[in-house]
Structure formats: structure tokens, C-alpha cells
Amino acid sequence: MSLHILVTGGAGYIGSHVCVALLEGGYQVTVIDNFSNSHPEAVARVNKIADGAINVIETDLADEGSIDFIRKEIGGRPVHGAIHLAGLKAVGESVAKPALYYHTNINSTLNLIEVMRMVGSNTVVFSSSATVYGEGNKNPLTETALNYMPTNPYGRTKLYNENILRDLYIADNDWRIANLRYFNPVGAHPSGLIGEDPQGIPNNLFPYIAQVAVGRREKLSVFGSDYPTRDGSGVRDYIHVQDLASGHVAALQFLHNQSAGCSADINLGTGKGVSVFEAIAAFERVSSRTIPFEVTARRPGDLAEVYADVTLASQLLAWQAQYDIDQMCADHWRWQMQNPAGYTG
Numbered sequence: 347m348s349l350h351i352l353v354t355g356g357a358g359y360i361g362s363h364v365c366v367a368l369l370e371g372g373y374q375v376t377v378i379d380n381f382s383n384s385h386p387e388a389v390a391r392v393n394k395i396a397d398g399a400i401n402v403i404e405t406d407l408a409d410e411g412s413i414d415f416i417r418k419e420i421g422g423r424p425v426h427g428a429i430h431l432a433g434l435k436a437v438g439e440s441v442a443k444p445a446l447y448y449h450t451n452i453n454s455t456l457n458l459i460e461v462m463r464m465v466g467s468n469t470v471v472f473s474s475s476a477t478v479y480g481e482g483n484k485n486p487l488t489e490t491a492l493n494y495m496p497t498n499p500y501g502r503t504k505l506y507n508e509n510i511l512r513d514l515y516i517a518d519n520d521w522r523i524a525n526l527r528y529f530n531p532v533g534a535h536p537s538g539l540i541g542e543d544p545q546g547i548p549n550n551l552f553p554y555i556a557q558v559a560v561g562r563r564e565k566l567s568v569f570g571s572d573y574p575t576r577d578g579s580g581v582r583d584y585i586h587v588q589d590l591a592s593g594h595v596a597a598l599q600f601l602h603n604q605s606a607g608c609s610a611d612i613n614l615g616t617g618k619g620v621s622v623f624e625a626i627a628a629f630e631r632v633s634s635r636t637i638p639f640e641v642t643a644r645r646p647g648d649l650a651e652v653y654a655d656v657t658l659a660s661q662l663l664a665w666q667a668q669y670d671i672d673q674m675c676a677d678h679w680r681w682q683m684q685n686p687a688g689y690t691g
Contacts (some may be wrong), residue, residue: 347662353587355432427469477501529615534681541681615654
């Protein structure tokens with residue numbers, strides 16, 4: 347019997363790629379999504395890529411009423427775990443609307459816990475973030491970094507959710523928890539059928555670069571060129587979304603293979619930093635397009651350099667990233683070219 351996994355936020359950028367990886371791994375998948383920042387077309391394309399039949403439960407997991415609704419929709423089907431990706435994720439928006447972020451991101455986790463209890467499942471892989479690490483930590487960032495003081499409400503909701511899940515395990519050692527701390531997901535499925543489709547102005551570097559390359563935006567703003575890095579621009583650890591998706595499957599397998607409950611915090615990155623100027627050059631190489639940009643002032647709170655120590659992921663999950671920055675750019679560009687206006691184009 348194949349294992350049945352709930353994927354909250356499964357129609358989103360990361361969620362859609364995780365669903366492909368699960369289906370290709372022989373899992374059954376039920377997506378829980380309210381489509382507030384995603385599109386049903388993503389699920390249809392996942393089914394096309396993986397020749398799957400995803401069950402979809404359309405509801406807002408942050409609303410208390412969703413608990414009984416989800417339970418009824420699942421019916422008597424056994425559930426063998428959940429990958430929890432649902433939530434709001436824009437740093438700037440979280441600063442402007444902190445109450446919205448606390449309500450949505452924390453309530454969705456608490457409600458998922460109740461759903462899991464009702465269906466008799468105790469395995470959760472949580473979509474966390476490198477934003478849980480505060481300033482003053484040394485690179486590469488390890489899971490045992492000393493300073494956990496996120497600089498924005500989005501990051502704090504991720505850290506609070508990690509704490510909720512860790513406390514859940516402390517109270518009941520039957521739970522199996524993995525907090526996966528993402529660094530910077532980029533790229534798309536090699537088919538070009540699914541990828542990142544940000545609503546409005548992109549908040550992240552690569553979607554913005556891609557929209558400049560395809561002509562949707564005039565130029566890119568580079569926030570600061572006077573950092574103490576090799577070329578003066580900020581350095582980040584970018585990970586291909588396909589690698590990130592395979593990391594979730596590896597985390598599920600790790601949890602299911604444990605003889606008892608456990609709780610683990612695990613970085614998912616490449617362990618290498620790429621600067622903004624290097625990212626622009628890579629995208630220009632693979633797209634044969636010039637990316638116009640202007641250097642502007644640093645953004646408050648931005649760090650000069652952030653990249654992961656991925657030793658623990660290798661040890662616990664037998665996982666490591668496979669794709670380099672050129673492959674990330676090539677796949678992202680293919681998605682952008684085939685879907686210049688995203689899923690609605």
C-alpha cells in the first residue's frame with residue numbers, strides 16, 4: 347500500500363514541486379490549499395507531469411472551521427504524514443501586516459496538528475526557513491547557531507512554529523517532526539510546466555531577474571554594492587526547487603524509518619554562496635539576454651552573506667543538492683519563457 351501524505355499549500359511554488367516528487371516516489375497525495383497565492387492550474391500540471399491523481403481540499407487552514415471540513419473530506423482514508431507548506435511568505439508584507447502573518451502562519455500550524463490527531467497521524471515535515479537565524483551568526487550557518495532572533499515577523503512565525511512542533515514532541519515522544527530550514531529556492535521543473543508565479547511585484551531576486559529578461563519589467567534594483575563580499579553585492583545560498591523537493595521526500599523517509607519518535611532541525615541548501623552580480627551573470631549566460639540593473643541603497647536588515655552548513659542533511663537524510671546556479675537559471679528561464687504571464691497567461 348502506498349503512503350498517503352497531506353501537502354498543505356501544495357499548489358504553491360514549492361508545494362507543486364514537492365507533489366511531483368511525492369507522486370514519482372509512489373506516494374498518494376492530498377493537497378490542502380485556499381489558492382490565495384497559488385493557482386489550481388498548478389495541480390493540473392503536476393498531475394500531467396507525474397501521471398497522478400491528486401485529491402484537492404480547498405479550504406483556509408488558518409480558519410478553525412477547516413479542521414472538521416478536512417477530516418470529513420479525508421473520510422476514512424489513512425494518513426501517513428503531512429508536509430506543511432501553507433502560509434504567507436513575503437518579508438516586506440509581514441512588516442506591514444504583522445497581525446495577518448501571526449494569524450495565518452501560526453493558526454494554520456495549530457489547526458494542522460488537530461487534523462493530524464483526528465486522522466491518527468504523527469508525522470510532520472515543516473517548511474521552515476533560514477530566516478530563523480538572527481544576525482551575528484558565522485557562516486556557514488549550522489543548525490546549532492547561537493542566535494535565533496529573526497529580524498521580521500515572517501521569520502518569527504517560522505521560529506514560533508518550529509517551537510510549537512518541538513514542544514509537541516517534548517510533550518508526546520510519539521511525534522515525528524522535521525523542521526526543514528530552506529535557504530533560497532529558485533528554478534523550476536525541467537518540463538517548464540510548473541514554476542514560481544509571484545502575485546504582483548516579485549519579492550525575490552530570481553523571479554525579478556526573469557521578468558526583466560522576458561520584458562515584463564524594465565530593470566532590476568541591486569540593493570547595495572558595498573558589502574564586504576567578493577564583489578560588493580549580497581551573497582546567498584540558492585537551491586534548486588527540485589533539490590528542495592527531493593529533500594522533503596528524504597525527510598519523510600527518514601521520519602518513517604525511525605524506530606521511535608524524533609524531532610530534527612535540518613538546513614536545506616547547497617552550502618555555497620552566490621552573489622547578486624554572479625546571479626545576474628549566470629542568468630545572462632543561459633538566457634542570452636542582457637539584464638539591465640541599477641545599484642540602489644542597501645535595504646535595512648539585509649546581511650552581507652548567508653549560506654548553509656548542509657552536513658546534517660547529508661548525515662541524517664543521505665541527501666545533498668545536485669544542481670548548480672546555471673541549471674537553476676536555465677530551468678527558471680524555460681518556465682518564464684513558456685509562461686510569460688504565469689499560470690494565467
